[in-house]
Amino acid sequence: MDFTLVASELLSATVRWLHVVAGIAWIGSSFYFIHLDLSLKKRAGLPDGVKGDAWQVHGGGFYQMIKFLVAPSKMPDELTWFKWEAYTTWLSGFALLVLVYYMQADLFLIDKSVLNMSAPMAAAIAFGSLVASWLVYEALCRSPLGKHEVALALVGYVYLVALTYGFTHVFSGRGAFTQIGALIGTIMVANVFAVIMPNQRKTVAALIAGEKPNPLWGELGKQRSVHNNYLTLPVVFLMLSNHHPLLFATKYNWIIVAIVLVVGPVIRHFFNARHEGKDSPWWTWFVAAFAMMLVLWLSTNGPKDGKAGALPATPTFAQVNEIVMSRCSMCHTAEPVWTGIGEAPKAIHLDTAEAIKLHAKLIALQAGYASAMPPGNVTEMTPEERQVIAAWYAAGAPGE
Ligand code: HEC
Incomplete structure (x- = not known):
């Protein structure tokens, strides 16, 4: 047995294990806090500066969760931060990207019938576009467009679909799906690293200095946290898609991604509305079911380069x-x-x-x-x- 082969297999299995566990922890806490935020209710008798509270039961006891907005009047003695689940997810995910897609680019990133290029070239394009696309997203959020949530979502959607179309015309189907998934994941982690955390640190520094924190810091963080919430389901789909050739290795693969980028947020909307205590928007499941039927139909259109007709009589x-x-x-x-x-x-x-x-x-x-x-x-x-x-x-x- 070849030692390097066995070692690299074990390494990739271990990193994958870490990646999935970190992702579960991150998504779990992210879903939890979005739910908590939406279920907060303003009640009489709550301390000053409190947005609302929520009662929960879990693990044999009751919790009364209170959210201070912008911040409590003084800095608490102990404060738990949530960031390492996001950073670990990205670091382990990036390690996997290197191990599987950059180091074995000939097999998993490049498809010579799509575009012929060398492995270092493919890895460089993949990494470069990861960074560049995040910078564009960041610029969009900071532009005047960033103040209009719906317009930003629409532009963001068209942007992601255009990137997907581009990637499916540069990389193999599998490489393209992983690339767009990694790209959205990178945007999400960068939201934590470059916006949410720095703004929380400013708020804490203001509290320690006995000053009033600027509410805008929290609002900017909240905006990115909402983006992350809606991007979660599509990312998970894209990460799992490499087990399903009918999704990534068929003619209309990029349209399938375009559809999933709608289905994920629509399903999140259902849960967000419920957690907010509004009427459940059951229509979302019909939209999702219809969209997945469309995916089913698109995926039956065969391989990308398959010419229609000319089918041989029953082959032997x-x-x-x-x-x-x-x-x-x-x-x-x-x-x-x-x-x-x-x-x-x-x-x-x-x-x-x-x-x-x-x-x-x-x-x-x-x-x-x-x-x-x-x-x-x-x-x-x-x-x-x-x-x-x-x-x-x-x-x-x-x-x-
Ligand atoms: C260059 C080597 C190579 C060639 C040629 C090759 N395969 Fe594979 N095959 C692989 C690798 C590597 C994997 C594992 C992919 C992974 O890790 O996801 C694989 C996985 C598979 C699987 C399992 C997929 C799964 O995850 O369940 C099947 C089935 C398969 N190949 C069929 C074929 C068929 C059919 C052909 C010929 C048309 C073929 N392979 C040609 C390397 C090859």
């Missing part, structure tokens, strides 16, 4: 066998001959007729109905070959 197993042997088996075998692949990926062997028949569904999913495999289309599979596989599977995957 011999044809499929030859395609898989020549396009897949160099990696999916006990001792892969592809540099950098140490053992059959995901323990899937595609090097005998029996194995190919056994994995008919996975082969059709990854390489017939979508173009997720071979990764980055490294073995230059043609659209016609994908059609042969799809037609073979649709005909019941005959073994002859």
Whole structure:
């Protein structure tokens, strides 16, 4: 066994573990505080400067949560800050981005049939656009547009969809989905790091100095916290999407992202309205269901470069066998001959007729109905070959 291979596998598994746990902690506290904020009620008898309180029951006791807005009259002795769950999520996520997408760019970031470029070039474009797109978002929020929430949301939406369209025309589908997810995640963490935290520090410094904090500091932080709230569900979807080739490796992949960027916020709206004690906007679920049907339909349109028509009459197993042997088996075998692949990926062997028949569904999913495999289309599979596989599977995957 190759030691570096085993070590890098373990490293990536550990970082992924950390990333998911940190993300759960961050999203959990973020959802919690948004809920708490929305459920605060002004009641008689609360101290001065209190926006409202909320009663909660959990873990065998009752809590009375009070929110001071802008701040209590004097600095409390102890204060808990919430920032490391966000920073850890980003740091571990960025480490994964480097391990999986930048260091293995040939497989997961680049698709030569989309755009041919070198691995360092792809990684540089990916990282550069991550930083640049955050700067543009920051500029939009600080511009006069930043004072109009609805206009800002619309411009932000068009901006993210345009970026997605661009990324799907530069990177592989999988690379593009991860890139846009990482980009939104970066914006969210930067909101904590560059706006929410610095403003909270100013408020605390003012309290210690015995001055009255400027309410604007809190308002700016709150605005970014609301952005984060609405961006959470789309980011989680994008992060999970790399397990679903029909989403990222099909023709209309960028429209699928555009739809999810609506569905996520719409579902958040449902919960936010409920937590605020308003009538539940049940219509949101119909919109979400309809939108997901649209995603379903879009994802059935096949691989990006698939030409319509020209379907062969029911292909024979011999044809499929030859395609898989020549396009897949160099990696999916006990001792892969592809540099950098140490053992059959995901323990899937595609090097005998029996194995190919056994994995008919996975082969059709990854390489017939979508173009997720071979990764980055490294073995230059043609659209016609994908059609042969799809037609073979649709005909019941005959073994002859
Ligand atoms: C360059 C090497 C390479 C080639 C060629 C290749 N694969 Fe893969 N395959 C991989 C890697 C790497 C993974 C694991 C991807 C990951 O980590 O998400 C994988 C994963 C898979 C999976 C499992 C997906 C999952 O997560 O459930 C299937 C199925 C698969 N490949 C089928 C194919 C088919 C069919 C072909 C030929 C059309 C093919 N592969 C060609 C490297 C390759």
